[in-house]
Amino acid sequence: MSNFYEQSLQKLLAEGRLREFKPLTGRSGCRIDYRGRQMLNLTSNDYLGLAGDKRLHEKFYRTMTGGNLLDDFGLGAASSRLLTGDSIRSHQLEQTVRETYNKEACLLFNSGYHANIGILPALLGKNDLILSDKLNHASIVDGMRLSLARHKRFRHCDYAHLAELLHKFRKDFHKVIIVSESVFSMDGDVADIAQIARLKAEYDCLLYLDEAHALGLYGPQGLGMAEEQGQLDAVDLLVGTFGKALASVGAFVLCSAVLRDYLINHSRSLIFTTALPPVVLHWDHFIFQEMLHRSSERSGLKTLSAQLRQSLISHGLRTDGATNIVPVLLGDDSLAVALAESMQERGYLIFPVRPPAVPEGTARFRLSLTADMHWTDIAGVAENIAQLMPHFIA
Incomplete structure (x- = not known):
């Protein structure tokens, strides 16, 4: 019976669809450490940048006292x-x-x-x-x-x-x-x-x-x-x-x-x-x-997302949508895997999105922009993807 599961995993590996955990450390704003190096985190759902806001966490934990330890901070x-x-x-x-x-x-x-x-x-x-x-x-x-x-x-x-x-x-x-x-x-x-x-x-x-x-x-x-x-x-x-x-x-x-x-x-x-x-x-x-009071972050993220979409289009890449979730449509699973690894080598934390998370034939990058990013952080994303793609397309 174990052979069935092993063969199934090998099939996923061959198809470029094998999923594994990816331990991350050293969160600092929109950057995070992966495989021993700091990268721009383009995969997070931390849309307002709050999870990486150290001062905000310090503000929260300053309210901890002996009297409210269990009621407000119990685990x-x-x-x-x-x-x-x-x-x-x-x-x-x-x-x-x-x-x-x-x-x-x-x-x-x-x-x-x-x-x-x-x-x-x-x-x-x-x-x-x-x-x-x-x-x-x-x-x-x-x-x-x-x-x-x-x-x-x-x-x-x-x-x-x-x-x-x-x-x-x-x-x-x-x-x-x-x-x-x-x-x-x-x-x-x-x-x-x-x-x-x-x-x-x-x-x-x-x-x-x-x-x-x-x-x-x-x-x-x-x-x-x-x-x-x-x-x-x-x-x-x-x-x-x-x-x-x-x-x-x-x-x-x-x-x-x-x-x-x-x-x-x-x-x-x-x-x-x-x-x-x-x-x-x-x-x-x-x-x-x-x-409720993060209107400036919302406004900035809207502008940033529009800039990235325009940059992708100008480099001949396929994208869609109108929010801070910016897909780059690649189609082939193996292409998405190989391209993601190369983008990581250039300092961009991007993981491939493949079926069954998306329909067959629509493998992609799901670039997730966060409010603690600036245009200088992501200005090179489209150019790097466009430069790398020909190396992986037969």
Whole structure:
């Protein structure tokens, strides 16, 4: 039996798809140490540069005293929230997020993955339907698979196709939920939330929006693409994560009070897991409030992203999207692997993105820009990629 697994791994290696852990050290702003040398980190989800901000961490830890050591800086909740793992800090964080968004209720999850695999199966049964954008994140796909509901995927950001599916199938199901990311994690493009909201209202559906890659970056307060597009009121279930621009771990869903209570009683990924530790809850509350005032970082990142896209295009490279996630479309898996290694030798920490993370034939670099970068850091990226590519193309 072990031969099967060994042969499978060898096949992945031959195809350029073998994945391995990559230990990193020495984080300093947008730079990090890998394989004994410092590199510009173009692979991070630390979009606002908060995870690498030493002074911000010092500010947080200066609030630690003997009196609040366990309540605010304890390392373990030691139980699920429904037993003894709940705390005042959890409720304070939920209240702050809820009030900031002006929503009725907020519920914490341990991660965006926990939220996406726990919400859909809890809310939908065999007489219900999930309509999901084809390029939604794997955690949403797993949530659909765990649900008893039927599910169908509409073509990526193709709302005419979504309308066709609603027209054809809405009458056959009790509840229907439309699920989309707001910023898509591998392409860096953006959903038209107003169009989805219009169809949701026309066909009496729920709208589930995953703002994982938009939270912190869009809207006047950084509340995400729904705020940016003026559609916060149209979203029935808005999922945000602390694990990307907010430099932490954990997630939340904003919804009605009824749905919150229902999830507390039916969402297995919430019920059967240990709660977030006190230090994480305290940091999440601290960093969420910091994020609200980072408008200059948001503005600077938008300018930087546009500059890099233009540079890639001017060097004859294929790119897409309109956010700080900037893909470089390469196509071939082996090319992506070899080119990434050569870029690392030139001081750029880039890892290849290959199937199944992206569709077959669309291997790429996913260049992730962060607010602590400057144009001088990334000015040579496109030129280096363009110089290296001919060496790896037969």
